[in-house]
Amino acid sequence: DIQMTQSPSSLSASVGDRVTITCRASQGISHYLAWFQQKPGKAPRSLINGASTLQSGVSSKFSGSGSGTDFTLTISSLQPEDFATYYCQQYSTYPFSFGPGTKVDIK
Amino acid sequence: EVHLVESGGGLVKPGGSLRLSCAASGFSFTNSYMSWVRQAPGKGLEWVGHIVTISHGGTSTYGAPVKDRFTISRDDSKSTLYLQMDSLKTEDTAMYYCGTGSASDTWGQGTMVTVSS
Numbered sequence: 601d602i603q604m605t606q607s608p609s610s611l612s613a614s615v616g617d618r619v620t621i622t623c624r625a626s627q628g629i630s631h632y633l634a635w636f637q638q639k640p641g642k643a644p645r646s647l648i649n650g651a652s653t654l655q656s657g658v659s660s661k662f663s664g665s666g667s668g669t670d671f672t673l674t675i676s677s678l679q680p681e682d683f684a685t686y687y688c689q690q691y692s693t694y695p696f697s698f699g700p701g702t703k704v705d706i707k
Numbered sequence: 708e709v710h711l712v713e714s715g716g717g718l719v720k721p722g723g724s725l726r727l728s729c730a731a732s733g734f735s736f737t738n739s740y741m742s743w744v745r746q747a748p749g750k751g752l753e754w755v756g757h758i759v760t761i762s763h764g765g766t767s768t769y770g771a772p773v774k775d776r777f778t779i780s781r782d783d784s785k786s787t788l789y790l791q792m793d794s795l796k797t798e799d800t801a802m803y804y805c806g807t808g809s810a811s812d813t814w815g816q817g818t819m820v821t822v823s824s
Contacts (some may be wrong), residue, residue, distance in 0.1 A: 601771070634810040636752070643817050644752065649810040687752050691809040695770045696742075698752040
């Protein structure tokens with residue numbers, strides 16, 4: 601099975617900061633990587649699929665990159681509404697799997 | 708607009724069964740792969756399983772913790788996805804979400820399942 605890891609597990613940042621979250625797969629997954637945002641008590645929301653394709657309606661301050669085993673999610677200028685937990689998921693090989701999450705909170 | 712509404716959650720005793728439903732609208736359900744994902748209280752997301760379209764064989768695949776106990780099915784005439792959960796364990800307690808596609812592009816609001824004696 602493919603194991604997904606994320607770093608850091610949590611981070612504190614200020615409004616306006618540029619934030620980068622890393623996701624790593626235990627084996628190559630090509631570009632079959634999605635990113636999700638989840639706020640407390642809410643369902644997750646898809647941000648990016650195909651490693652770098654922004655979902656319709658998602659702000660362009662979010663961007664994704666990577667291929668193979670190493671991926672990044674970047675938030676160009678952190679806003680108050682961006683404080684949340686972010687998850688990556690591989691959908692290359694069954695069973696699909698999620699990373700453990702990265703919690704972004706206010707410094 | 709894509710809309711998913713899960714239902715059927717509740718309290719069930721260990722060893723019991725429950726069937727969740729996910730009513731879909733606003734997109735071509737027939738042509739969509741569908742997923743189930745769960746989240747235990749205070750924990751991260753866990754992939755439960757996935758079903759492909761009938762035209763691609765209608766097969767379903769599962770994560771190890773639920774394999775042989777859970778069954779995913781679909782009724783394209785009703786645009787509804789199902790999750791039949793048997794031999795439930797306390798560790799199955801979670802919010803259950805359905806999602807569109809392999810990458811869960813759109814999610815429902817979830818339905819809570821509590822397994823407790």
